[in-house]
Every structure is written in structure tokens, then in C-alpha cells.
Amino acid sequence: MATMKLTNRQQVEDFIRGCTMFATGGGGLPKNGIRSLMDEIEAGRSVGWVDVSEITDDMMSCCPFLMGSIAPHNEATIKEMASYDMTPETSVNLEGDRMAKAVLALQEYTGKKFDVIVPIELAGANTPAAMAAASKLGIVTVDGDYTGRAIPEIVQITFNYNGHCLTPIASVDEWDNECIIKRANNPRTVEHIGKLISVAGYGLAGQAGMALDGKNTRDTVIAGTLSECYEAGKCMREAKEAGKDVVTELLAKFGGYELGRGTITVKDDYDAAGYYWGTVTVDCGDKELKYWFKNENHVVWKDGKPYVTSPDIIAAIDVETGEPVPNPLSYVGQKVALIAMRCKPQQQNATLLMPRYFGFDIDHVPVDEVMGK
Numbered sequence: 001m002a003t004m005k006l007t008n009r010q011q012v013e014d015f016i017r018g019c020t021m022f023a024t025g026g027g028g029l030p031k032n033g034i035r036s037l038m039d040e041i042e043a044g045r046s047v048g049w050v051d052v053s054e055i056t057d058d059m060m061s062c063c064p065f066l067m068g069s070i071a072p073h074n075e076a077t078i079k080e081m082a083s084y085d086m087t088p089e090t091s092v093n094l095e096g097d098r099m100a101k102a103v104l105a106l107q108e109y110t111g112k113k114f115d116v117i118v119p120i121e122l123a124g125a126n127t128p129a130a131m132a133a134a135s136k137l138g139i140v141t142v143d144g145d146y147t148g149r150a151i152p153e154i155v156q157i158t159f160n161y162n163g164h165c166l167t168p169i170a171s172v173d174e175w176d177n178e179c180i181i182k183r184a185n186n187p188r189t190v191e192h193i194g195k196l197i198s199v200a201g202y203g204l205a206g207q208a209g210m211a212l213d214g215k216n217t218r219d220t221v222i223a224g225t226l227s228e229c230y231e232a233g234k235c236m237r238e239a240k241e242a243g244k245d246v247v248t249e250l251l252a253k254f255g256g257y258e259l260g261r262g263t264i265t266v267k268d269d270y271d272a273a274g275y276y277w278g279t280v281t282v283d284c285g286d287k288e289l290k291y292w293f294k295n296e297n298h299v300v301w302k303d304g305k306p307y308v309t310s311p312d313i314i315a316a317i318d319v320e321t322g323e324p325v326p327n328p329l330s331y332v333g334q335k336v337a338l339i340a341m342r343c344k345p346q347q348q349n350a351t352l353l354m355p356r357y358f359g360f361d362i363d364h365v366p367v368d369e370v371m372g373k
Contacts, residue, residue, distance in 0.1 A: 004143070004227065005048035010237075011230070012037045012047075012128075018233030020124035021250075021315050021324035022225075023150035026276075026296035027123020028070055028095070028204065029326060036096040036125070036132040045135045049143040052223040059214035061116035062106060063146065063159065064099035064133050066126045067171070067207045068198030070295055070328055071271035081202050091174050095125060096132025098172045098206020103133055105170035106208045109180050114211070115139055118221055120157060121147040122229055124326060129206070144221035146210075148344030149313050152275055152295040154194065155187045156352045159210050162220050166190045169209030173201030181209075195274030222344050228254075236322055246322035247337045256341035257371050259300060259308060260284035261319055264334045269327070280316075280330055282338060289338055291316075292358075293327050299355055299362065300338065306360075311353035312367040313341040340367045 006012050016033045040047045055061070073081070081087065093101065107114060117134035119127045122145055134141040146157035154166060167190055169181040179197060184190045198205040212220065232254055239249035247258055262284035269278030275294050282289040289307070292299045297314040300307045308314060316325040316336040325336060347353060348366070355362035 003048070003050045003054070004230070005046060006037060007041065009038060012041070014233035014237055015230045016124050016128060016233065017236055017324065018229030018231065019122050019127045020326060021232055021236070021317070022122040022229060022313060023124055023326070024296040024310070024313050024315050025293050025325070025327040026070060026152065027121060027127070027150035027326070028066060028125020029328065030124035032095055032125040033128035036094065036128045039094070039096070040132050040135040047131060047135050049131070049141045049226045051143055052218055052221055055116055055142060055214045055218050057214045059115040059217070060112050061118050061142070061212050061214070061217040062103060062114045062208050063118045063120050063210040064103050064130050064206060064208040065120035065154070066095060066129060066204040067194045068201070068204040069271050069274050069276050070204070070326070071269070071276040072328055073202070077202065086175050086202055092176050093172065093174050093206065095129035095204065095206065096136060098174065099129050099133035099208060100136040101172040101178070102170045102206045102208035103137060105172060105178055105180065106168065106211070109168055109170060110211060112211055116214070116217060117141045118217060119145040119226070120154065121145055121150045122225055123150040126150070127226070142217070142221055143226045144223040145225050146221065148222045148225055148347055149311070150296050151353065153191045153352070155191055156350060158220050158222060158346050159212070160187050161346070161350070164210065164212060164216065164220065166209055169194065169207050171197050171205050171207045173198070173205040174203060175201065177201060199274045222346055240322040247317050247319070247339060251339065254341065256339055257367060259338040259340055260287055260289050261337035262289070262335070264330060264332050264336060267330060267332055276327060278327065282336060291338065294358060295327070297327070298358055299360060306362045308340045308367050308370055309355045309362060309364045311343040311347040311350045311364070313343060315339050342367055
């Protein structure tokens with residue numbers, strides 16, 4: 001863990017690649033994350049992170065994040081959006097802009113000045129957008145996050161596990177619609193209201209909440225995860241450049257397991273209630289793998305039997321490009337390797353990320369036990 005500044009496109013791409021891998025299929029599109037950070041660098045603003053030890057007790061942090069479905073829009077949705085004057089031509093906020101404006105709205109509502117940004121998760125778009133917001137506001141991003149992966153619901157974060165209050169939350173969407181969630185009766189209601197706001201904005205709203213003092217920030221954040229993303233993405237690029245197998249090199253350095261590699265034969269997906277849902281089937285020759293996602297990948301079956309589940313990390317890697325695959329970009333005919341890694345210790349007992357929470361009659365077994373390690 002160390003303070004780091006990203007100064008060029010290769011560093012940005014390495015970082016986003018690692019974020020996308022740890023995002024387990026969710027977290028937005030990496031091209032948007034690259035744009036978020038490169039815009040800041042090209043504008044001459046500082047982009048990077050500081051070690052958690054640099055967060056002092058008297059500082060205040062908040063957590064900006066993207067809320068909503070990552071599903072692509074269909075023709076009917078695009079037509080409906082136009083009826084509300086929500087078109088690419090009327091768009092005013094990129095993802096980092098939405099988050100920065102949400103932080104300012106939260107400051108105005110609470111009367112608190114924020115010194116530190118904590119990303120909510122590790123993700124190809126969500127994490128860099130939070131960093132871009134920090135850059136725009138001239139404050140720092142901590143080397144860490146509240147999840148150690150990506151998640152579909154804000155209740156699935158260490159901030160909530162530690163009993164901190166999620167609200168108030170400010171929200172600003174792509175078309176500058178703004179609102180405040182002042183309070184809610186429980187954390188799941190906060191998630192539900194936030195998703196309804198994002199549905200009204202037809203995509204990803206920039207939201208900011210979870211105000212916290214410096215000491216509690218240090219105690220709650222999963223430290224060092226941004227540095228880990230950078231190193232993972234760099235490892236994958238260097239393996240590809242050296243003509244080595246990306247998956248083998250990645251797992252050798254960071255630990256984990258290759259569940260299988262083959263060709264995607266079926267993809268069933270849909271957009272509902274502010275989430276992107278679906279299943280993907282991979283023909284591996286000697287076995288069939290099928291995985292289910294709610295934004296992120298959560299359950300894998302091997303030949304029809306439960307195999308690996310969240311909170312452990314489940315990611316698809318394109319074996320031809322060596323790049324991690326966000327769920328909106330997977331397609332029939334794509335050749336992928338499905339990998340699994342042990343989740344962070346802070347998530348090991350997270351029942352809100354286990355199969356039963358998502359409605360499956362399946363018990364979570366840690367991936368190390370599944371693999372006999």
C-alpha cells in the first residue's frame with residue numbers, strides 16, 4: 001500500500017483492467033473508466049490515491065458511487081427516454097461529473113466539508129469515476145474501498161456491516177436531475193429508493209453518501225485494494241506482451257482457480273428494477289459451466305450442480321484478448337476462462353452476498369474448500 005499517481009494512459013489502462021477483473025462482471029464499462037481518468041489527466045489535474053495511514057482523525061470522508069443498471073438500452077427504452085428529452089445530445093454529466101456534483105450536493109445539505117473520497121467498490125467504471133470526482137474537487141482518494149470486489153446493492157459493504165448510517169445520500173444523474181435521500185427506515189430501503197431514482201434517469205445516477213470521520217474511515221475501509229487492482233492489471237498486460245497465458249500468470253501471482261475455459265453457447269439477459277440480470281453458459285468440452293449474474297456474477301453451476309458462489313470473486317477472462325469481461329460485453333461465441341478467487345476477509349461471512357440472499361436454495365462454500373485447498 002502506497003501513495004500513487006497515475007500520469008499516463010498505460011497506467012490508467014492497467015488500473016482499469018484490474019478493477020474490471022475484480023468487478024466480477026459488474027461495475028460498469030471499462031471504456032468509461034478510462035475516459036473518466038484520462039479526462040482528468042489531460043486537464044492537468046492529479047489522479048491517484050493515498051495510503052490509508054494518511055487519513056487523519058479530523059478528516060471527513062464520503063463515498064460517491066454509480067447507482068443503477070449496467071444493461072444496454074434497447075430501442076423502446078431509447079424512444080421513451082427521448083420523450084423526456086433525455087438523449088445523448090441533452091446529456092450534461094459524464095460519470096465523474098455526476099459523482100462530483102453529488103458530493104457537492106451532499107456537502108451543501110450536511111454542512112460538512114469532505115477531505116477524502118472512498119470508492120464503494122472495485123469496478124471498471126465506478127471506481128475511476130469516484131477518483132475523477134476527487135480530482136475535480138481537489139481532494140484525495142484513499143487506497144481502498146468498502147467491498148473488495150463489486151456488488152449489486154449498497155447494503156453489501158463494510159460500511160453497512162460496521163453499523164454506520166448510509167444516509168443522507170445525494171443523487172445527480174446524467175441530465176442534472178438532483179435529489180436527496182434524507183433518511184430511510186433501513187439500509188435495504190436506501191438501496192430500493194436509490195435504484196428507483198436511477199430507473200427514472202434511465203441508467204447510472206451519480207450518488208454520494210456515507211459521511212464518516214477519519215478514524216472510522218480507517219477502521220472501515222478495505223485497505224490497499226486500488227494498488228492491488230493496478231498490479232493485477234499490469235500483470236495481465238505484461239503476460240499478454242510476453243506471449244504467456246494471462247489467466248495462468250494472474251492466478252500464480254494473486255491466487256485463485258481456473259474453473260474452466262471454453263466457448264459461450266447461451267446468454268439470457270434482461271434489464272429490470274435497476275439491475276442487469278442473466279445467465280451465461282460456457283461449453284468447456286469436458287464439462288459445462290453456467291453462471292448467474294445480478295449485475296455481478298454470483299453463482300456458478302458445473303454440469304448442473306452448484307459449484308462456486310459469491311462472496312468469492314467469479315470473473316470471466318477473454319482468452320483471445322486477455323481482458324476481463326463485463327457482463328454487458330459477453331456474447332455467444334466468445335472464448336472465455338472462468339476464474340474464482342477467495343473474497344476479502346471482511347466479506348467471508350457476508351450473508352448478504354451469499355446465494356440464499358439472492359433466492360437460491362444453495363449454501364455458500366468458500367472456494368478454497370470447493371477446490372480442496
